[in-house]
Amino acid sequence: MSLSRKAKRSIWSWVALSPLIVLVLFPFAVMILTALKPPSEVLRQTWIPSEFHWRNFITMWGATNFGKALWNSVYVSTLSTIIALIAAIPAAYAMSRYRFRGKGAFQQFLLVSQMLSPIVLVIGLFRLVVWLGLVDSTNSVVIVYAAFGIAFSVWMLQSYFATIPRDLEEAAWIEGATPWQALIRVFLPLALPAMVVTALFTFINAWNEFVIALTMLRTQDSYTLPIQIFSLVAGRYTVEWHHVMAATFVATIPVAIIFAWLQRYLVRGLALGAVK
Amino acid sequence: MSFVSSGRLALAASAMALVAGAAMADIRVTVAEYSSLTGPFFNDAAAAFEAETGTKVNIEVVPWDVLFQKLTTDISAGAQADLSIIGTRWLIDFASEDLVAPLDDIISDDLRERFVPAFLDPSIMDGQLLGLPVAASARAMYFNSDLMAQAGVESVPENWEELADAAAKISALGDDIYGFGLQGAEIETDVYYYYALWSYGGDLITADGTSGLGTQAAVDAATMYKGLIDAGVTEPGVTSYNREDVQNLFKQGRVGFMITAPFLATQIANEVPDLNYGVSAIPAGPDGDRGTYGVTDSIIMFENSPNKEEAAAFLDFVFGHDWRVRFDSGEGFLPVTSSVAEDPAFADDPVLSVFASLLPTARFAPTIAGWEEIAAIASDAMQSIYLSDGDSAIAPTLSAAADRINALLP
Amino acid sequence: MPDPVSRQGLAQMNRSLLVNPYVLIAPGFILAALIILWPLASITNIAVHDVNRFGVLRDYVGFENFQVIFADPEFLGALRRTAIWVFGIVAGSIIVSIPVAMILNADFYGRGLARVIIMLPWAISLTMTAIVWAWAMNGESGMLNSGLRAIGVLDRNIQWLAQASTAFPMQILIGILVTIPFTITIFLGGLSSVPDDLYEAARLEGANGWQVFREITLPLLKPFVNIAVVMNTIYVFNSFPIIWVTTQGGPAKSTDILVTYLYKLGFQYGRLDDASALSILMFVLLLAFTLLYVRLAMREEKA
Structure with a gap:
């Protein structure tokens, strides 16, 4: 009986979600169908290509310098996520475990820094990067992304850490563990879901960021994916849409897979992080 | 990585010296990306140059849309390359801040004499040669011969009146066929209007130094374009068609006439070799005036470049005959050097x-600092006119735009 | 075997490091401060000077640059559209996300798949989303027109980006679509914290679906809605690629919002001083809104 009730609910759930799902999937359909059109058909208003031109993906790879851009994106996103977490975890730990002078100010600093978007700061940021001698280095982008990720990471982690009972660490101390051991063996495993979510957020923001990369990166060798793909449509005398769409499609696959895989952590982690 | 370590060593040093110092023997060249061939072209040239001279050349390929932004941020932080491609109309912006190195004593006479003088002129200011033309184009009208034949248009329109007739006949051929392709979006929306403005005897800047948008010629030209739109002989919704979109229509054989480079x-x-088309002058106005837009992009050397000699050597190399042939034929630009212009493949x-x-x-864009903002005002005015109902908005819109431009003019 | 004495010493040192909050927050603070405060200071400095287009500071001019911005009719237009843009997307995404989150919170066949699909826009960079939509909305070759024609909604092509009356709503729609995943994630988190027996109890008392929603779900979701409002407002206010890629604020500036206006001012017109002043103004505006909203929300919670 309950099975059929669930079946019924499934049907109307899918029906109710269908408009949104159509809207969400529409750009993907545009991407993949355009990517598979023979170049001569790209401008025609048809949906289905006369033949599936898989070669587009191969020619795109060479024509768009895709491999290098993909590697740059992976490098920048991963490294900035690691740096943001390494800086944010101790800070969040301190915020959730101790009272100290300046704590409120630090909290406010984090909140305010969330409001400053890269585009508002880009003129100043660029001067800073030049001062550091990092122009056209992907490392400049790494540092900026990491710094912009810190505020959110601390905020997320701190509220989650606060839900982990202090007794657990203290119990470990009593059993003879050093604080570091207690931290690593007891505390961090418990905090893992929140760290996964935080990492995912930072990673995605870095993966998708546009304005900073556009300003800091000069050569195609250092371009990240969004910039590389944007450069295929911006101000060119002719745009090869089948390549653009093929590149966009391939660029979304890695994140889409990570997403599908970590999606359940995401909800749990945010739930705990957000309320407190 | 070399940027990092040397950067740390010299934190106190000025940013300029820093970036330059990190790459002493290397030269940096910023190039605009005209098509997918641009990057490979310059990288190949750089590799060949390095093989010959041992000087490493770093090519920075920048999308044209963001080139000006990149140059501005670069310069504001003192991090500009040694050489850069710029729109020649920006030259005054850079030159007025003493950012551009005069090339007269830096490049050889041999190099200087390779250029067609007409293209070299826009880069000469106060008697100094500030840049070398790297890309040149003019504009003309493309016509689709098959559509003209089908519609019974016998000769290529000589003036706008004939064009309106011919366009109406071609538009009548079908719902998806448009007589005149009118660009109304993004870069050069204003230029598409200047073609008409010039043929009506107008000018961008009048003799008394004010904006030409405030003249009767400007109103007449805009009224003519608006008439084409309202008569339904252009593509619908012109304000969403950038140059590339209109060109795509032409390549598909769906537009009778369009003006482009x-x-x-x-x-x-490369794409539709079977298309039956021709090229002619832009239609004339009621008094027989004509005008086309000449555009050159220049390559300039920045004043603070520490590698002027090496950079000049690279210029000499990349303006060699064979490299220019490959560049001009690949990108579809007019030859700027005499030897290429005389090459049978081009001549x-x-x-x-x-x-x-x-x-x-x-005609070239006037050398006025801040031209980009003036162009944006003109483009916005044209878009407002194309979108408005009837002709009543034309004169007030143009005169408001002229007022704003006049406020910016020196 | 390590020497026990030194090991203890090490532990001592470690402990002192671990219990000193300043040491713990230092790396995060220093990095964030360097990357955020330094540029902020540099922009503030530019904003009160006359600056050439390459950022060379000339005379100190006080608030003159700010006055230039206030006097610019385009600023007011962009400000008004920014308000519509932010309100449209934030409200729209919340209105859509609440029911969708409720559906996704209940158990049904294929829920995992549905969640993944609805989260997908998050996985694409905003720039790429905007490029794909711009292509789809192309009046001639766009698959939006052909799709709508195929299902009979349209009988002729619409030039979506030719005028603000169609372009701006579409841009807001795209904005809503890409904001929904984050919003739903927050709401799902909120809904999963609601104990099931609360619903059971309500149902036993004979409450209908709407009453359950109004009396139980909505109040419980309220803090989450507030978070969504604040976070999304910050994010949408600063969002640049959708409008830039599709219309660049055109035609005739009719889809310009503050960030695109800022970009043009700074990087196309070379008015770095005015652009810096606008940056500061935007920051202050956002700060004021957020503080006001947080205060109002908190007061309501207390009441």
Whole structure:
């Protein structure tokens, strides 16, 4: 009986979600169908290509310098996520475990820094990067992304850490563990879901960021994916849409897979992080 | 990585010295990306140059849309390259801040004499040569011969009146066929209007130094374009068609006439070689005036470049005959060097020769600091006019735009 | 075997490091401060000077640059559209996300798949989303027109980006679509914290679906809605690629919002001083809104 009730609910759930799902999937359909059109058909208003031109993906790879851009994106996103977490975890730990002078100010600093978007700061940021001698280095982008990720990471982690009972660490101390051991063996495993979510957020923001990369990166060798793909449509005398769409499609696959895989952590982690 | 370590060593040093110092022997060249061939072209040239001289050249390929932004941020932080491609109309912006190195004593006479003088002129200011033309184009009208034949249009329209007739006939051929392709979005929306403005006897800047948008010619030209839109002989919704979109329509054989640069011919040859088309002068106005837009991009050397000698050597190299042939034919630009212009591949080309014949009447963007903002005001005014109902908004819109431009003019 | 004495010493040191909050927050603070405060200071400095287009400071001019911005009719237009843009997307995404989150919170066949699909826009960079939509909305070759024609909604092509009356709503729609995943994630988190027996109890008392929603779900979701409002407002206010890629604020500036206006001012017109002043103004505006909203929300919670 309950099975059929669930079946019924499934049907109307899918029906109710269908408009949104159509809207969400529409750009993907545009991407993949355009990517598979023979170049001569790209401008025609048809949906289905006369033949599936898989070669587009191969020619795109060479024509768009895709491999290098993909590697740059992976490098920048991963490294900035690691740096943001390494800086944010101790800070969040301190915020959730101790009272100290300046704590409120630090909290406010984090909140305010969330409001400053890269585009508002880009003129100043660029001067800073030049001062550091990092122009056209992907490392400049790494540092900026990491710094912009810190505020959110601390905020997320701190509220989650606060839900982990202090007794657990203290119990470990009593059993003879050093604080570091207690931290690593007891505390961090418990905090893992929140760290996964935080990492995912930072990673995605870095993966998708546009304005900073556009300003800091000069050569195609250092371009990240969004910039590389944007450069295929911006101000060119002719745009090869089948390549653009093929590149966009391939660029979304890695994140889409990570997403599908970590999606359940995401909800749990945010739930705990957000309320407190 | 070398940027990092040397950067740390010299934190106190000025940013300029820093970036330069990190790459002493290397030279940096910023190039605009005209097509997917631009990057490979310059990288190949750089590799060949390095093989010959041992000087490493770093090519920074920048999308044209963001080139000006990149140059501004670079300069504001003192991090500009040694050489850069710029729109020649920006030259005054850079030159007025003493950012550009005069090339007279830096480059050899041999290099200087390779250029067609008409293209070199826009880069000469106060008697100093500040840049070398790297890309040149003029504009002409493309016509689709098959559509004209089908619609019974016998000769290529000589003036706008004939064009309106011909366009109406071609538009009548079908719902998806449009007589005149009118660009109304993004870069050069204003230029598309200047073609008409010039043929109506107008000018961008009048003799008394004010904006030409405030003149009767401007109103007449805009009224003519608006008439084409309202008569339904252009593509619908012109304000969403950028140059590339209109060119795509032409390549699909769905537009009778459009005005654009030689590179469309290159694209047609590669993509739709069977298209039956021709190129002619832009239609004349009621008094027989004509005008076409001449555009050059220049390559300049920045004043603070520490590698002027090496950079000049690279210029000498990349402006060699064979490299120029590859560049001009790949991108579809008009040759800027005499030897290439005389090369049969270019001199005997039926399309390019039309463009070359129009050059004497070509007008260039005035050398005024802040031209980009003025162009944006004109583009916005045209878009408002194209979107408005009827003709009543034309005169007030243009005169408001002229007022704003006049406030910016020196 | 390590020497026990030194090991203890090490532990001592470690402990002192671990219990000193300043040491713990230092790396995060220093990095964030360097990357955020330094540029902020540099922009503030530019904003009160006359600056050439390459950022060379000339005379100190006080608030003159700010006055230039206030006097610019385009600023007011962009400000008004920014308000519509932010309100449209934030409200729209919340209105859509609440029911969708409720559906996704209940158990049904294929829920995992549905969640993944609805989260997908998050996985694409905003720039790429905007490029794909711009292509789809192309009046001639766009698959939006052909799709709508195929299902009979349209009988002729619409030039979506030719005028603000169609372009701006579409841009807001795209904005809503890409904001929904984050919003739903927050709401799902909120809904999963609601104990099931609360619903059971309500149902036993004979409450209908709407009453359950109004009396139980909505109040419980309220803090989450507040978070969504604040976070999304910050994010949408600063969002640049959708409008830039599709219309660049055109035609005739009719889709310009503050960030695109800022970009043009700074990087196309070379008015770095005015652009810096606008940056500061935007920051202050956002700060004021957020503080006001947080205060109002907190007061309501207390009441």
